[in-house]
Amino acid sequence: MMPVSVVVPDEFKPLWETGDASPIVKYPAEVLRIPAKPVERVNKELRQLAEEMIRAMRQANGIGLAGPQVGRSVRVIITAAEGRPRAMFNPEILEASGEVVGQEGCLSLPGLYGDVPRAQRVKVRFLDDQNRVRVEEHEGLSARVIQHEVDHLDGILFIDKVIVETLHWEWPSGAGERV
Ligand code: ZN
DSSP: OOOOOOOOOGGGGGGGOOBTTBOOOOTTOGGGGSOOBOOSSOOHHHHHHHHHHHHHHHHTTOSEEEGGGGTOOBSEEEEOTTSSOEEEEEEEEEEEEOOEEEEEBOTTSTTEEEEEEEOSEEEEEEEOTTSOEEEEEEEHHHHHHHHHHHHHHTTOOGGGTSOGGGOEEOOOOSOSOBO
16 A cells, blocks of 8 residues: 655644544554554453543544544444444454445544545444444445444554545535544
């Protein structure tokens, strides 16, 4: 993959500050490029981490978030594409089919958007917050968010897969998918 170069325009720089008000780690933090470690068992600490991630995601008006985006190299993702946010631990895409191009953004690259080809449908296996193994099928936006977040766990960002000519800066309005 050929990494695109990201130069943040001045007007977007305030969005890129990380601190108490915005705990989400921004590109090019190294943690975003390291493959995250699998969860052995979902315990109280990991449930707390998921709660913190849900808070951070809501604060940033996101619909998905992955562990490395809060500085934790752990295989956990949050998805809110179907309404109530929930955590998936050790998510694994077992099957993927169809292809659809759609716009994506990323809370770790705020203000940057572009079109990314993704599978239309995925079958995903994960542990829920009670340690139960679940297998689910998702399609459309939900499938897109899961693919974007699982990529984060492997150190892959949407700018690695984006159709480069479609990359553009836009003030986040809630219109694009921010994950
Ligand atoms: Zn992202």
